[in-house]
Amino acid sequence: MGEIIFYFLAAITLGTAFLTVLSRNPIHSAIYLVICFFSIAGHYLLLNAQFLAIVHIIVYSGAIMILMLFTIMLMNLHANLEKYKPTMINLGATVGFCLLGLILISGLMHTKPVVESYYYGGEDFQSINVLGQVLMNDYVVPFEFVSVLLLVAMIGAVLISKKDTVKKDTIKKA
Amino acid sequence: MDQAIIIEKGIVIVAVFAITMLMAMYATLAERKIAAWLQDRIGPNRAGFGGILQPLADGLKLFSKEEFMPDTPNKFLFLVGPAISMSMALMTSAVIPWGDKLIVGGREVILQATDINAALLYVFAVLSVGVYGIMIGGWASNNKYSLMSAMRAASQMISYEVAMGLSVIALIMMSGTLSLKEIALQQQGMNWNVFYQPLGFIIFLVCSFAETNRTPFDLAECEAELIGGYHTEYSSMRMGFYLFAEYASMFISSAILAVLYFGAYNYPGMEWMAQNVGVNVANGIGIGVLFLKIFFFIFFYMWVRWTIPRFRYDQLMHLGWKILIPLAIVNIIITGVVILLFQ
Structure with missing residues (x-):
């Protein structure tokens, strides 16, 4: 059951992420990105991290994307006004993304043992209390x-x- | 055992859904009746006894009207707008504790659809997502007035969410939990949070007016400037959904106000009743008491609507950013100092 939901969510996440980049209309891009954020929140829920999922929705879907939509709507961008992007910029963006991915992977590799120590300690590491204590102490x-x-x-x-x-x-x- | 829980929760969810819809339906009638009363009129009194069937007649009228689609390149988003508004208005009801518990056939039935760890944050998440309904609908209408109204609604909701969140932080510091169930349990008897957090309550109340787009903060549908606001281009039941969503979110925010600050289902002597008369009777009265408090807040919303005129847009932003947010921060500091002193 969990696996089916995971693949379903993963398909939505990747699909909407691609559509964000590919769609011509900036508002449609923004809306696809919102759906993408929601599916990521769904991934957090699958990992039983309620707090993270809800904060993700509040911050990304509820605040940042609304402000983004707000600016796009105010600026009234159109697909035909979009400037031509040179290849160098595309290449630079790809390299930048790969570097960011590397940093994230290395970060994840270091966090895993910490989570496991909480897991074996029998502490509820998803609760807000433990999260707050870790943030404020360590x-x-x-x-x-x-x-x-x-x-x-x-x-x-x-x-x-x-x-x-x-x-x-x-x-x-x- | 698992199946029993699913059935139990299913019944609770369906009941909560039905009650919210019913309340939203009759809130429309209440609004018209209270408006009539405040303006010394009679109000709708033709459909049924004293106008009791008026909401059904209104609904039937909206359903049977012609569906008009403006000339917009975004037909799908135009259709999705009201749906988002409506579903977000109804989703908040999932975490509200409607009562403590009932004992049915030896089983404790908890009168809450779900008791998640971060229920209060969930409420804020749903609130903040609710703006999308208005924004997407207003933009997809392909109409400058609708777009202006959508911008206003979005900036207003974002501004007031900040003050709302800050005012609730003081309450969380006091109660030490984000679970609405525990916040409700802590206010036993007359131990209501409003007595400890009067300033926080006032800030939260003002912000919830802004969040539900009610007068004096209904700049999103300011008729004099924007024709009808974000639903100018909508007709038939789609417009009905926008209006209905407003009433549903008014009911839900009244419920949240009652749970957070006015002691939820608690009333003086509830424990005595539970010990001497029976748990079910005590909690049944508790549910009634919660609904009385909710009715009071719904009445308050309508009372204010016909008392205070609409703010100007810059006054609204001034109130939100320069008065309510600093006040909320002062409230947090005072709460922190008092907690430290009396610990």
Whole structure:
């Protein structure tokens, strides 16, 4: 039963991922990507990671993709306006993706033993309590670094959107 | 044993589904009756006794109307929009504890479709996905007014979700769990969360008005500026689905407000009743009490609709980002300090 669901979900994930890249209409791409994210959340549920699945839906499907759709709809992109992409960019994207894949695989290889130690310790490693304790005890420094990174990105976004008004003010004063 | 659980859960799910649909149906009648009452009119009173069959007549009318399809290149997305809205409005009901338990034939029946570990987050996930119905429908209508309305709805929901999540964090810090069942159990007697989290409750209430697109935050369907909003191009039952989804999500968000802050199915003397009269009687009254609280919130939604005028768009964003979010953060800090002091 679990295997059938896995293959079904995997087919959806890969199919919609390809359609995201291949479809001409940017809104259709975004919607395929949303379906792809949902099927990934389904994979998390198959692994019994409820928290991860739900947070994945909240963050990716619920926030990031909605903002993405929002910008695409506002900019009113059309397929015929799409610029021609040179081969070098395609090649670069492929190489970049392969490197990212390597990093992810190496990361996964290192996480596996940690999960197993929890598994044999009989602890419920999917529960939010254990996850919070691990984040706050073992990985507190990287955790804080991530939050600082997000803060920097937020301040940067505010700065970019404020740039024009600041210039106008200085012109007025001068 | 497994089959018994499947049958039991199946019955609970079907019952919850039926009740939600029924409530959404009669919420439309209640809205019209309350509007009439507030404006000193009589309201619909022709279909059935005192207008009790009005929702059925409305539904029949919507079903039998002509289906009109605008000239849009995205026919499939146009059809999918209302379906997403409706299913997302109904999905939240899966985690709400409607009562503690009933004992039927020696078996404890838990009155909740599913008790997942992260139920509160599930509610937020479904809420945030619900915007897609409006966005996709509004965009696929191929109409500038619909698109504007969809943009408004999306930005409003995203902005208010932040404040809503932050206001709930204070509650989670206090209860120490994300499971709605446990949050309900912790509020035994008159130990309701609203007495400990008044500020959080107010922020959550305001945000749930914005999340369900109700007045004073119904900018997505602001008739004066946007004709009909995101459902301008919809007709027949598809438009009915959008309207119905609004009432269903109003019912669900009332239920969530009641469970999170107003003690769910708890009432003073529930334990005494369970010990002296019987578990089933005590919990039966509990279900009734929960529904009374839900009715109160539904009435409150309608009361506010006919009392407060609509906000302007910049006022809405100002309230969300510059007032509610800082207030929610202050609330988190106060809660944290108080928990540390009294631990």
